[in-house]
Amino acid sequence: MKLVIIGGLSGGMTVASQFRRLDKESEIIVYDKNPYVSFANCGLPYYLSREVAKREDLIARTPNQLNDQGITVHTEHEVISVNDQENYVTVKNLQTGETFNDYYDKLVVSPGGEARTLDTVKDAKQSFIFQHLHHLDQMDAYISENDVKHAVVIGTGFIGLEVTEQLKKRGLNVTVIQHNDKVYSTLEQHFTEHIKQTFDEQDIHLMLNTTPKSLDGTTLTLDNDETIDAELIVQAIGILPRTQFLESSNIVLDNGFIPIDEYGLTNIDNVYAIGDAVETNYQHVPNKKVSVALAWPAHRLAYVIANHLAEKNNHKHDGLLSVSILRFFDITVGSMGLSLEDLEGEDYIIVEQTQNNKAGYMPDATPLSMRIYVDTHTRKILRASGVGKNGLDKRLDILSTLTRLGGTVDDLIDVEVSYAPPFSSPKDIINMLGYKTIGKLK
Amino acid sequence: MKLVIIGGLSGGMTVASQFRRLDKESEIIVYDKNPYVSFANCGLPYYLSREVAKREDLIARTPNQLNDQGITVHTEHEVISVNDQENYVTVKNLQTGETFNDYYDKLVVSPGGEARTLDTVKDAKQSFIFQHLHHLDQMDAYISENDVKHAVVIGTGFIGLEVTEQLKKRGLNVTVIQHNDKVYSTLEQHFTEHIKQTFDEQDIHLMLNTTPKSLDGTTLTLDNDETIDAELIVQAIGILPRTQFLESSNIVLDNGFIPIDEYGLTNIDNVYAIGDAVETNYQHVPNKKVSVALAWPAHRLAYVIANHLAEKNNHKHDGLLSVSILRFFDITVGSMGLSLEDLEGEDYIIVEQTQNNKAGYMPDATPLSMRIYVDTHTRKILRASGVGKNGLDKRLDILSTLTRLGGTVDDLIDVEVSYAPPFSSPKDIINMLGYKTIGKLK
Structure with missing residues (x-):
């Protein structure tokens, strides 16, 4: 079997290496239009101030390491079109200008976004x-x-x-x-x-x-x-899915994004898609579509696609909660669930709580503010967001886990946080959000 | 209605103040054998080094504040017996030595433990x-x-x-x-x-x-x-439930602990129990009993009891996961779920993973080691534990939330953590534990 992958970053390259672990025989070819592959995108900013001190720490795997793994990488090779009838991609060598066709049995499209x-x-x-x-x-x-x-x-x-x-x-x-x-x-x-x-x-x-x-x-x-x-x-004004080259194919696009099914397949049965250019659904509100241009979803979907390619386990991708978090100097902001725009049409109440991230008598306790948007019918959390100096990440993780498992605000009050004064409170903000919401909803 | 509460710390006093919020009329009397009530037990050690700088920061509510709330507190008053037939407690004033009886309509027993x-x-x-x-x-x-x-x-x-x-x-x-x-x-x-x-x-x-x-x-x-x-x-060689005085009553004890039902009731229909001396069950393994001498469970059960006393909502207590965590200088250790002894008789595999708590190229990334014990039949997590300098708390919180909601190791790989390099990894230790376990179990 010959697997061709378009794009050698989180999405494509993780499929390549996970599939290689499951299948030692198949040929794996990766084309990327950029000069480097397999680096830590998310870490790039931190090298500017040398918070990440060494550039090489940002390299996940070198071309030699990839080669040793049996993954053939062609950088500065742009796939300019896909022929899904005859199963080949047309590739332009950006250094020489020449173009050629390469045939595939299975194709993974991981083109990412184009910065505006x-x-x-x-x-x-x-x-x-x-x-x-x-x-x-x-x-x-x-x-x-x-x-x-x-x-x-x-x-x-x-x-x-x-x-x-x-x-x-x-x-x-x-x-x-x-x-x-x-x-x-x-x-x-x-x-x-x-x-x-x-x-x-x-x-x-x-x-x-x-x-x-x-x-x-x-x-x-x-x-x-x-x-x-x-x-x-x-x-830094955003990205657009880099999918124009797919207009040559029968791969369906939706506003430039590539819709996928629970195995990462496009509408074409031997073509998968992954990464910033794909469109999936919210896990907790499946009728709403979402695209999440982050590394975490790419890594998860890579596992699903690699296993499906290798005909191993049938773990399914069932959508995303779109959890995101950002550190800006000493504060953290983040959210989970529906975007503010995607809340439209939902029937919800908003509950907000501000309290210390740990026992208030501890010297490094700092305030944390969180808000949840709770569906008035199902009592599920549609969206959560917040800001604070410390501890927002773990509360978003709790809410993400609870929401993915189908939990409601009634479960919130019983979420057993790991409590000791350096870590949280006997009435953690998560529990308090539950008490407050139940009081408002009943 | 007259409510008598034995013990004025996390358990008893949280019932008192929560019930007072729900019911402005009833009489609330608290007896405590010690000189102080309503202080932050868990915070006491941190005053020794003045990490908590002010002793008054450890006081949750002063006797005057409690009085203003309509909660009558008698300190240095030890309840020496309970007559559950005639609904009175016998109290000894430890300062004068005199004893007297006090009648109740409802009784909350929160005696705590006695240090050995x-x-x-x-x-x-x-x-x-x-x-x-x-x-x-x-x-x-x-x-x-x-x-x-x-x-x-x-x-x-x-x-x-x-x-x-x-x-x-x-x-x-x-x-x-x-x-x-x-x-x-x-x-x-x-x-x-x-x-x-x-x-x-x-x-x-x-x-x-x-x-x-x-x-x-x-x-x-x-x-x-x-x-x-x-x-x-x-x-510091442990505590024993301080329940000897209950031997005067018909309240059932089990090895000194007080078994309770889902509303915090003992076997006597107007006597509740809460705090370090109660015995409940593991939420995820309901046939196994557990006692957890920590503040978090006391606060949760207080809500259930206060609402039941006030005949408000019928939120039920359904057991504990026994999450605990400890900081010791710069390291953190903790666990969730069955104790090592309580694993006996279960059929499980152990999966362990060590990796950085965040993206490895970040300068403050530190190793985190975690272990999960997974039931080979149900694929649920029976116990999790770990050690690390940072980030153990949030992983235990995730596992606690997942386990409480009935999740399995198959859900672990899809737990959407809030990822950015300062917080976690695209393959967080939680996700990796999932991958590893699925590989071992299948």
Whole structure:
């Protein structure tokens, strides 16, 4: 059997190595348009400030290691079309310009996303996107070689915030520009006040409701005619699924995303899809679709696809809760479940609780604020979110586990947290959210 | 209605205040044999080193606050017998010696445990137990007034370890004595190697397989004839349910513990029991009995009892998972589910995993070791345990939530943890335990 994989990061490469463990015989070929594969995407920002001290720590497996595993990788090879009738992909060698066809028995499509850019700035030599290892390398070298002192980050999504934090920690002055008045718009805006406060504390200049109008050298003029010093510009305005090349095929797309079934299969019976470009459903609200561009879902689906390819166990993918979390300096923000937009049409009450993350008499206790959106009919949690300095991650994990297992707010009060004063409270915020909700719902 | 409560700590006092919120009319009387009520038991050790800086931070509610709430508290009043036929308790005023009867409509029994003592040392002026606020006060004053430099802690349960840590942090030399070769015997002994290593690192003298033979002044002679300097002796060798006074009644006891039903009722229909002296069942293995002397279960059961007393909601207590956790200097140990002894007769496999608590390239990633005991028939987790510097608490919380909701190891691989490099891994230890177990079981 010959397996061709398009894309050599979390999704595609994890399928490759998991499948190789289950099947020693089949041929595995990976094409990736970028110069590097198998690196830790999520870790890239942390090298900017050298919080991650060594670049090589970001490499999961080297080309040699992959080769030793029996995985053939072709970097800087872009798959430009798929012929699912005759089972081949057309590949362009980006170094030589030549194209060729490669036949497959099974195909895994893991193309990821394409970072969006801004016409006003994208062609300037100091403009970068931040998505792949070579982007990090380029930006890192540019900062050093040009002794950059002032950076502009456009966008306040998680990449924008992570890069902002890291550039600041590297010693740069940073200005952050956001086109509307919403910082980290996936979170409730009253929670993001903590992020705005952190901008102030860290002396980072946040400019809301504005966009770049023109760039002249290192002078960036905004649409309100203010000018700012922009020796470095990071465009962090989101990603789009990189699936245009699939329009050559019969693979169904939905707004550019690839719908998949419970085994990761597309509508074509020997073509799987994985990673940032796939569309699945919320596990707890199966009639609503969701795309989650994070590493965790890619790793889970890789297991399902690898086992299905190898005809081993039939573990099924049953959707995602879309848990996400972000550290921004000393605060953490995160959420689980339906996005704010996807709450539309649901019938819910909101319950919010603020209390210390551990026994209040402990010297390092800090406040944690959480909110849950509870379906008034099923009493299940549709969404949870929060902010705090410590301990948000574990409460989201509890709510994610409870929700995945079909639990309701009535179960919340009985969630037995591991309690000792350094860790939690006998009435943990999770239990209190349960008490409060039951009081409101009954 | 007149409610009498025996015991004014986590169990009894939480019932009192929760019931008061639900019922403004009834009379609530609390008897406690000790001088203080409504303090944070679990926090007491941390005042020894002034990690908790102010003694008043350990007081949950003062007698005046309780009085304002309409809760009448009699401290240093010991209930010496219960007449459940005629519905009265006999109370001894420990200050005057007089006894009297007090009638109740409903009775809540929350007597807690009695710390065990050692005949060899218990009568010495430098010997203490560590259970109540006045014990802390006495020991704290004794250390200061006598400028104590050398302390001996007998026992390596969680009180022994917490007090050892705190005395060391206060600057004392500490010797710890354990009668057998097991440190913190509720945990797997290979995990407790980390505790032993911490003893070494902290320069605390650990003496195993020995017991005190005689005490002469501050010289403690052990059964191996070694002598050690014992200016302060802490007896931390466990607790027994303080239920002897109930032998006057028809309340059923089981090995000294009070069995309760799903509403916290004893066998007598107007007598409830709560706290360290009750016996319930494991939630996930209902045919096995368990007693958990911790604050978390007391707070949960208090809600059930208060609501049942007030004839409000019928939330039921359905047993405990017996989650426990302990910080000892920079390490954390903990467990969930059946005790090592209670595993007997179960049919299980053991799966263990050691990996970093977060993305390995993050500078503060530290190893975490966890073990799960999985029922080979039901595929449910009977017990989990582990050790690590950080992040054990949240993994135990996940396993506790999953187990309470009836989840199996097949659900483990899909537990959607909140992932970003500062918090976890795309293949979190929880997910890895799932993969490993499925591989072993199938």
